[in-house]
Amino acid sequence: MSTPVTLESIRxxxxxxxxxxxxxxLRPQTVIDLARESGYDALPTHDAEELGVWFRDAADSGSLERYLETFAHTVGVMQTRExxxxxxxxxxxxxxxxxxxxxxxxxxxxxxTEGGLTLDQIVQAVExxxxxxxxxxxxxxxKIRIGTLLCAMRQNARSLEIAELTVRYRDAGVVGFDIAGPEAGFPPTRNLDAFEYLRQQNAHFTIHAGEAFGLPSIWEAIQHCGAERLGHGVRIMDDIKVDEDGTVHLGRLAGYxxxxRIPLEMxxxxxxxxxxxxxxxxxxxGLLAKLRFRVTVNTDNRLMSNCTVSGEFAALHEAFGYDWADMQWFTVNAMKSSFLGFDERLxxxxxxIKPGYAELIG
Structure with a gap:
């Protein structure tokens, strides 16, 4: 007999x-503890519950730029090895x-790096x-396994340096590279030298594309830069037309x-x-899963969005009626799309994964 789908069972x-x-x-209490230890004095409150609410509310602005501003506090308290x-x-x-x-x-x-740590020391501390x-x-x-993706900030000029760091630590836990930060005005092709280097080194990379900017960002990420996955990719919908009778038409990019099977990190x-x-x-x-795009379900920022993967699945279950078989499909999609080696993924x-869902499906 199938286990009922609830937040608790999804966990x-x-x-x-x-x-x-x-x-x-970060945990709100950890932000407060680290601020106290480091002398960081810009937090809006030192009450953990209030701080968690503040992060969520500040991120609920409807603007990617405002959303990104909340990171000043978390980054501000993460400047030491400890x-x-x-x-x-x-x-x-x-x-x-x-x-x-x-x-x-x-x-x-x-x-x-504001506290004097080198890039290598930062990677070593996180690992x-x-x-x-x-x-x-x-x-x-x-039992859990973590793989690291190193991001370069697309508005800065350090992508090649971070790509080289990615390759340097790929046998020490780093599985791939990404570019992050504001999309508008900073297209993926600004970082072409980094992506060419990574391809030459047989290294993996994903690209934030199609979140705050549309199809040109996705097109550049795939066709110019060679992205293996798309971070978000939600704006691929701009290349999909749905008629009043429900007939779906994919544009050339969406079809490609x-x-x-380019994974969408949604x-x-x-x-x-x-x-x-x-x-x-x-x-x-909802539509992309129905059309069988390679869709995966993710959190992005658990503190700012006050979310967990289980919570995301629960919300999708409520919105679209997804059952255990659907959740297994999303999960297998994600595992297939990871940057681990083939044998480890399999x-x-x-x-x-499959035995775990078999127990729930009954």
Missing amino acids: TAPKVLLHDHLDGG ALVRVAAEAVEDLAADGVVYAEVRYAPELF EGYRLGERRCAEAGR VRDR CPSSNVQTGAATSIAEHPI ALINDV
């Missing part, structure tokens, strides 16, 4: 997360507690935190994305906050 299902920002997932280790370890524990078995967590090393978190989870009976709650979607019920994920799908 027990094995889940895979491809789009989660380290500096967007802070990075703590934040990384807690992120692993929080994800494991939500039933995540594999996650690719991303961050931009260039944002954490130490991830391994610490994995060990703590294993000891508690929750679907035919090539983040429903975040997209509503930044204005990329009007509501969960009207989020393009093992997690066959040994962890």
Whole structure:
């Protein structure tokens, strides 16, 4: 007999997360503790519950630019080795507690140099935190694996430097590269030298595209830069027409994305906050999943969106009626699309994900 789909039961299902920002997932109390330790004095409140609400409300503006401003506080308290280790370890524990078995967590090393840390020291500290978190989870009976994505901020000029850092640490936990930050005015092709270098090095990369900017950003990310995945990609809907009778017409780019099985790292709650979607019920994920695009479900920023992967699935269940088979499909999509090696992906799908959903499906 199938297990009823509730938030609590969804938490027990094995889940895979491809789009989660380290500096967007801190615990409010940790932000307060680290601010006190570092002398950071710009927090709007030192009450953990109030601070959590402030982050969510500030991010609920409908503007990507305003949404990004909330990161001044989290980045501001993550400027020491000890802070990075703590934040990384807690992120692993929080994800494991939500039933995540594999996650690719991303961050931009260039944002954490204000305290004098080098890029290498930053990567080493975060990896130490991830391994610490994995060990703590294993000891508690929750097995989870974390892969790191290093981001370059698209408005800066350090993409090649971060790409080289990605390759330097790809045998130490770093599985890929990304560009993040404001899309408008900063197209993916500004970073072509980084993407050409990564391809030459047989390295993996995803690109934030099609969130705050439309089809040209997606087209450049795929056709000029060679993106393996699209961060968000929600604006691919601009190339899909639905007639009044429900007939769907895919444009050339949308058809290419679907035919090539290019993964879409979709983040429903975040997209509503930044204005990329009007509501969960009207989020393009509903049509894109029905059309069998390679859709995955993600959190983006757990603190700012006050969300978890389980919460996202619960919201999608309520909006679209998704059942365990649908959730398994999203999860297998994500695992297939991860930057782990093929054998490791297959093992997690066959040994962890499918057996976990089989128990729930009954």
